[in-house]
Amino acid sequence: MPKTKNAFYAQSGGVTAVINASACGVIETARKYKNKIGKVYAGRNGIIGALTEDLIDTSRESASAIAALKHTPSGAFGSCRYKLKSIEEHRAQYERLIEVFKAHDIGYFFYNGGGDSADTCLKVSQLSEKMGYPIVAVHVPKTVDNDLPITDNCPGFGSVAKYIAVSTREASFDVASMAKTSTKVFVLEVMGRHAGWIAAAGGLASTKDTEIPIVILFPEVTFDKEKFLARVDELVKKHGYCSVVVSEGVKGPDGKFLSDQGLRDAFGHAQLGGVAPVVANMIKEGLNLKYHWGVADYLQRAARHIASKADVDQAYAVGKAGVEFAVKGNNAVMPAIQRVSSKPYKWKIAMAPLAKVANVEKMMPKDFITPDGFGITAKCRQYLEPLIKGEDYPPYKDGLPQYVRLKNVPVKKKLKTEFKV
Missing domain, CATH: 3.40.50.450 (Rossmann fold)
Incomplete structure (x- = not known):
């Protein structure tokens, strides 16, 4: 050898x-x-x-x-x-x-x-x-899902978390400025099929010196429509506006994804995406509040600039x-x-x-989510904050x-047989 x-x-x-x-x-x-x-x-x-x-x-x-x-x-x-x-x-x-x-x-x-x-x-x-x-x-x-076991966190997650925290803060400043006569609620959809780590990062947008009313919807917490609408209504009445960060993997009482369209990806997983408009429509019908919604999608995982x-x-x-x-x-x-x-x-x-x-999937610990199911605890904040720093x-x-594009020169094939995938 x-x-x-x-x-x-x-x-x-x-x-x-x-x-x-x-x-x-x-x-x-x-x-x-x-x-x-x-x-x-x-x-x-x-x-x-x-x-x-x-x-x-x-x-x-x-x-x-x-x-x-x-x-x-x-x-x-x-x-x-x-x-x-x-x-x-x-x-x-x-x-x-x-x-x-x-x-x-x-x-x-x-x-x-x-x-x-x-x-x-x-x-x-x-x-x-x-x-x-x-x-x-x-x-x-x-x-980006941060759901591998044993490791404290997963490479890729810290940058997504930073992007979502920053985007939630900036979008919240926007909606706050328009709340008097226009939009009252902004809904941001983030990735996260079974684990709510990325959604949790939205909670970092609010700090003691920059408080922002935020509602987070985690995959680990069964979605309760009435409870959710009551919370949004409470925050809007108190602050004039609020932001909602919703994970694509949020499920209803029936165990189905709110955004499940019946499609499947190459791994056989439900093809998710589109939960933001579903939630936004609930706010419109239930509270008659003007809203805007956005989907972070590829932007959150491609944002090398931040x-x-x-x-x-x-x-x-x-x-x-x-x-x-x-x-x-x-x-x-x-x-x-x-x-x-x-x-x-x-x-x-x-x-x-x-x-x-x-x-093995690592889910959000229960003590990382506030008792009402809509926010992050101090313990979660202590875990997340170092990951987005710098x-x-x-x-x-x-x-x-300036990003590099490699030449990607192919290696000459040695096998006579081909393999179809």
Whole structure:
């Protein structure tokens, strides 16, 4: 067996403002371990790139281009929503991965994603061992939903939280200025299928020196229409206006998503989106108040211009640590962020076994949500505040941020067979 092995890196699921910072951490660190890692190949469009043998040679990129990934949003190599089925259901998928890895002398697998990616990473490490071609598989955490277990928080979340907190504050200033003769309620829809971490960030917009009437609707709290309308009515009568931050994953008493349109995404999950107008219409019909609503959608996860410095630093750190874990022979693990203290904010990287990460969702703790179900507690605020602190602006030119576009030179295919996905 050669002394060095190539590495494969792929991005999975919805991208973030800082996932490329993790890619930068992986590639820059791998280049420092030339005695163990040859080239870093990236999968074009995530794991699909591995299955179709559509690999990108990152060694063809300059050091400055790779460094620029740290301040560039989205997925530089392309991502995908493609969940590998269980080994029992589709063993051929995993065998194909190993076949491609073997053909390109790949001994390291870095999968940058959320819970489904952790599961895939674990399965690859297990099957490769059984097939006689062991792969060191390391999961690099990423998800704006902040719902991975063990790690204190997830890279990507801090920047989304900052964007939502800022947007809630700014939109609230807007509606407050118009409340006398026009809009009384602004409704902002944010991401979050099962966990209300992003919605909770809206609560940070209101502080002791800048108080704002905000109602938050969490997926963890069953939606009560009458109770909700009563709260909105109370705040509008007291302050003249209020803002509502609603998670896309809010459910009614029947257990159905308020925004479920009957569609499904590539992972088989309900295709959500559109809860803001549903809630806004309730306010119109129930209280006869003028409203405006908005959907943060891709804007919240692509906003690198307002990224949290803590988030950027952590995203890079998990990529770097992932390589360091791998070259030491650690397999089926994930770099996890461990909070040392909140004031001052200190953290370090720990190692988590993938067996305890895969397919486990971390929900908002009950003591993070106020008893009425519409706000965040002091304990939640203490958890969230450090994650949005610090600015790490990208370079600007002519008023616009300068983001890098890589060459993404393809690796010559070696296999004669093709694989359809």
